[in-house]
Amino acid sequence: MSTPPLALEIDHLSIGYAGSATPAVQDISFKLVAGTIACLLGPSGCGKTTLLRAIAGFLAPSHGEIHIGGQRMSTPGQVLSPEKRHVGVVFQDYALFPHLTVQENIEFGLHREKPVERAARSNGLLALIGLKDMGKRYPHELSGGQQQRVALARALAPRPALILLDEPFSNLDVELKERLTLEVRDILKAERMSAILVTHDQHEAFSMADEIGVMDNGVLQQWGSSYALYHQPNSRMVADFIGQGVFLPARRSAKCIEFELGELPIPEGAAIDAAELDILIRPDDIIHDDASPLQATVIRKAFRGADFLYTLALGSGAHVMALVPSHHNHAIGEPIGIRLELDHVMTFARK
Structure with missing residues (x-):
């Protein structure tokens, strides 16, 4: 060829x-x-x-x-x-x-x-x-x-x-x-x-x-x-310039990456040297799920027609963003259930 x-x-x-x-x-x-x-x-x-x-x-x-x-x-x-x-x-x-x-x-x-x-x-x-x-x-x-x-x-x-x-x-x-x-x-x-x-x-x-x-x-x-x-x-x-996202503090253990939203397996072939990490979380990584025991509070919302872009406060006070279909219209200050659905695990050494 x-x-x-x-x-x-x-x-x-x-x-x-x-x-x-x-x-x-x-x-x-x-x-x-x-x-x-x-x-x-x-x-x-x-x-x-x-x-x-x-x-x-x-x-x-x-x-x-x-x-x-x-x-x-x-x-x-x-x-x-x-x-x-x-x-x-x-x-x-x-x-x-x-x-x-x-x-x-x-x-x-x-x-x-x-x-x-x-x-x-x-x-x-x-x-x-x-x-x-x-x-x-x-x-x-x-x-x-x-x-x-x-x-x-x-x-x-x-x-x-x-x-x-x-x-x-x-x-x-x-x-x-x-x-x-x-x-x-x-x-x-x-x-x-x-x-x-x-x-x-x-x-x-x-x-x-x-x-x-x-x-x-x-x-x-x-x-x-x-x-x-x-x-x-x-x-x-x-990671910071492309798209929208936040960095949450995380820690590498012997078998996984631990942070506020749960535990994730260390990606195959990943070279993660530092123990103290920041993990990148995009709005499409956070799924609205009323049945989830994990709760977050709506602190900002932006209507985009087909969906809302919510800014959510976690229990620690850290913020994440979530894209949610627009028929789920939640009020500022309202707690909602969320779960993590992360296909690409991206970590960086803690600043």
């Missing part, structure tokens, strides 16, 4: 700024298989946009290399200019040309094509993004979501090796953002396009990306699927 081609390879990349002793990006390595959508996810200032700008060719690395489509693009002594990288970029503010029509915006990067080829490509993309009857309109006549799709189509038009999306949904309202995230993923998949999204919003990352890299303080903490990041975080930072 042949090895799939790589759209992007980052090899021990570091990026520093003059006057700063700490690199903005530190020794990052990962590979992106062609046709894959990836996401750089992390809090503000973690280095994700710096890394994206380096991939685009706007910044030079202080160490390491960038390869796109198997060709070396950046080393500490040599950086191929952005226009020669065959990379499409979708910016946060869309950056459409206001004096050009929608169709002219899409065809902007196709000046070397024959007119009939330009028209065929732009008409195909207009149909793909659901705006086939709006090619003659101008950007100011479109909604924010429509403008974003035009910006994506313009980036796709020259059939680049890689698409880079820099916080593309941050100016949109929540409902439109959720819908457009799925639409953009469908468009990229229809074009068999490789892409990297930069965002601080994990819901965007989960909805759109096949693989996610979590960054913090310039370091790539973990690279993997959303499932792996949520259920198998490799560090306390990733």
Whole structure:
């Protein structure tokens, strides 16, 4: 079986700024298989946009290399200019040309094509993004979501090796953002396009990306699927940043892990060296069960339509969260029965 081609390879990349002793990006390595959508996810200032700008060719690395489509693009002594990288970029503010029509915006990067080829490509993309009857309109006549799709189509038009999306949904309202995230993923998949999204919003990352890299303080903490990041975080930072959850104090005995909600077998193959631990408990690990002798008190509740997110106080005063179907409408201060249903045991050394 042949090895799939790589759209992007980052090899021990570091990026520093003059006057700063700490690199903005530190020794990052990962590979992106062609046709894959990836996401750089992390809090503000973690280095994700710096890394994206380096991939685009706007910044030079202080160490390491960038390869796109198997060709070396950046080393500490040599950086191929952005226009020669065959990379499409979708910016946060869309950056459409206001004096050009929608169709002219899409065809902007196709000046070397024959007119009939330009028209065929732009008409195909207009149909793909659901705006086939709006090619003659101008950007100011479109909604924010429509403008974003035009910006994506313009980036796709020259059939680049890689698409880079820099916080593309941050100016949109929540409902439109959720819908457009799925639409953009469908468009990229229809074009068999490789892409990297930069965002601080994990819901965007989960909805759109096949693989996610979590960054913090310039370091790539973990690279993997959303499932792996949520259920198998490799560090306390990733466990705390991804999803919702709390850490409860626990203790390792010879045969099990003991904590307030019960005893759990030590996971097979787990390297748990410390005796004093913190165990990660997600809202989906706590099941509402009226028959359970284990009681917790409702101290906060957030209605989400299909369910409530309850914050519960345990007997010790520690808090956990639980997702409960919305027909179980309990009052603040009411005790309810709960039980633990934990499939992924994640522990970390006590802070």
